[in-house]
Amino acid sequence: MKTAMLYITVADAKEARKIAAALVDERLVACANIIDHIYSVYRWQGKVEKGAEALLTAKTKQSLVNKVIARVKKLHSYECPCIVSFPIDKGNPDFLAWISHATR
Helix, strand or coil: CCEEEEEEEECCHHHHHHHHHHHHHCCCCCEEEEEEEEEEEEEECCEEEEEEEEEEEEEEEHHHHHHHHHHHHHHCCCCCCCEEEEEECCCCHHHHHHHHHHCC
16 A cells, blocks of 8 residues: 655645644545644745745545545635645555555
């Protein structure tokens, strides 16, 4: 079973909690972590933007990544949210098995 970590930036911790709860409740991800108070600098619509955001990470099966992306896009407040996936090559075998059992 292949697993993945998703990296998702959101407007704030409140939005991160809403998205994380939906993804876990719907068994699209096994767990999510929220890091509040990150500072982002990015170019958007021809201007350099700067500001506070929150970071949401989530662990799931690689086979569910496209479903997670689609669901996050529906729940997210941004027009073009950052949602990227990284394969998990190695890790605690017990934890990786748990991801499989906690998702559908």
